[in-house]
Amino acid sequence: MPIRILAVGRLKEDFWTAAEAEYRKRLRRYADVEVTEVKDDAALVAALPPRATVIALDERGDLVTSETLAREVLGRIAQPTFVVGGAEGLPEAVRARAARLIAFGRITLPHRLARIVLLEQIYRGFTILRGEPYHK
Numbered sequence: 001m002p003i004r005i006l007a008v009g010r011l012k013e014d015f016w017t018a019a020e021a022e023y024r025k026r027l028r029r030y031a032d033v034e035v036t037e038v039k040d041d042a043a044l045v046a047a048l049p050p051r052a053t054v055i056a057l058d059e060r061g062d063l064v065t066s067e068t069l070a071r072e073v074l075g076r077i078a079q080p081t082f083v084v085g086g087a088e089g090l091p092e093a094v095r096a097r098a099a100r101l102i103a104f105g106r107i108t109l110p111h112r113l114a115r116i117v118l119l120e121q122i123y124r125g126f127t128i129l130r131g132e133p134y135h136k
Contacts (some may be wrong), residue, residue: 002079003027003122005035006047007115008086015114023119030126033119041091044083052081054098057114058090061101069102072127082122084115 011017020035027033029102048054055073064072073080083094087110095101104117127134 002032002034004081005033005118006044006081006082007035007037007042007084008040008109010037011112016116018046019116020119023123041086045091045093046131048097049081053079054081054083055100055102056083056090056094056098058095058101059103059106059108061103063105064102066124067123067128069121070128074122074125075129082118084111084118086111100128
């Protein structure tokens with residue numbers, strides 16, 4: 001199952017890149033995960049594949065549980081494209097294009113951390129779908 005993540009900004013700090021590498025390694029047994037980093041909002045909008053099912057992270061989106069993410073997104077959408085905006089959030093064009101807006105709570109997360117949380121939740125979602133224990 002291919003999964004695409006589009007994100008504004010680069011992970012520069014070693015702790016972010018290590019966390020991303022760890023979750024991408026864990027995810028290899030479940031899906032091909034492609035992460036595309038773009039420079040800004042305009043590049044983010046331009047990078048959206050025309051026919052993709054877009055799931056955008058937005059603090060105003062639906063509050064979802066890990067089980068909901070697993071069953072309603074990973075379990076139903078063949079090739080989801082997750083979008084993580086930059087420090088200013090998502091451009092309106094992405095919100096309008098999204099099949100679903102989801103939030104990991106009503107708090108505002110730094111976009112780099114939101115990207116890592118997304119990867120962790122995708123991994124957790126696959127373990128839920130397969131009835132596997134979650135390995136920390």
